Amino acid sequence: SPSPAKEDSSLGRDSGLFGNSRTNKKRLAWATVGSELTGYGAARRASRALADDRSRKVFLQLPEEEEAGEDEEEGGGEEEESTAAWSGKVSPRFAGKLSPLGEGSKKLPQALIIGVKKGGTRALLEFLRVHPDIRAVGAEPHFFDRNYDHGLDWYRDLMPKTLEGQITMEKTPSYFVTREAPARISAMSRDTKLIVVVRDPVTRAISDYTQTLSKKPDIPSFESLTFKNRTTGLIDTSWSAIQIGIYAKHLDNWLQYFPMEQILFVSGERLISDPAGELGRVQDFLGLKRIITDKHFYFNQTKGFPCLKKAEGSSKPHCLGKTKGRTHPNIDPEVVQRLRDFYRPFNMKFYQMTGRFFGWNN
């Protein structure tokens, strides 16, 4: 039977996952637009690096890259568009897209993407931003975990201005595993809509590990981090890469504060194989007209993922950056199997709780 999740285990430990082959990069026969997009966005990234640096040091005092970088290069998002509107108080990294005349007012978010780390949260937010009734912060504010002491006025100030009927959103994937987050979000508004992108916990763990490995090439192997004791096969559930994937346990904590109807679970796998289908569910959940459809996506063969034909506020095709869709290292198949066995009962519980079968553990 699986080891119980440790209640006191630290999520702060470095996480990481593997990634065997790029199984998630399905070679779908999609229409290809601008088939090779290599180099797209390079200038934008360069200016963003500067803005990111400024925002980290001056405005948010985020830790330096290895701790702050869950989302890395996509984190900033919209600097170019919003620099002109930079008030000096809110970093361009955080400013969402403004309406052309700067009208409207800043509001606390009515909907949040709360997780999971490496689930596909950036893809979901980027796709949602295409909707005219959604305005979102580009970077991860980490308000309900790291920055709560700044207060709600600080948080609101990070938000883009919105008009009547528009929804303000942000995404911070660590909220899902933050013990205090449900109570804090409920204190902001009990009506907040919550979205969780979930992905096969084993692949998620490997993706997480791959991210850490990209910054710290000297870390131990995925296989050795997985076990407390390799001989007995005891899994180290205090390793955040493993811990995050025990979705049923984390969800229990949210259900103390929010009813199930207020939480939408998006399949990270289907977000890749059928982005328009998942986006349809999300738009319904948010009470929005289904404006984002199949027509907005194409499958980029080079990237190996769906991309937008036109990004928000642009006429050019847009794929996520190179930190999204990394090649995962090969992991010992026995270790992968051991992890599948470990997660199976938690996954079953999660399917039961959510009423959706996600098709992991095949």
Ligand SMILES: Nc1ncnc2c1ncn2[C@@H]1O[C@H](COP(=O)(O)OS(=O)(=O)O)[C@@H](OP(=O)(O)O)[C@H]1O
């Ligand atoms: N359209 C598209 N393009 C690129 N990547 C996509 C896309 N849709 C989903 N994904 C998957 O998103 C994974 C990264 O998840 P997150 O954005 O949640 O990561 S993070 O927690 O914000 O760092 C990332 O994980 P890795 O493949 O392990 O890098 C992708 O598999």
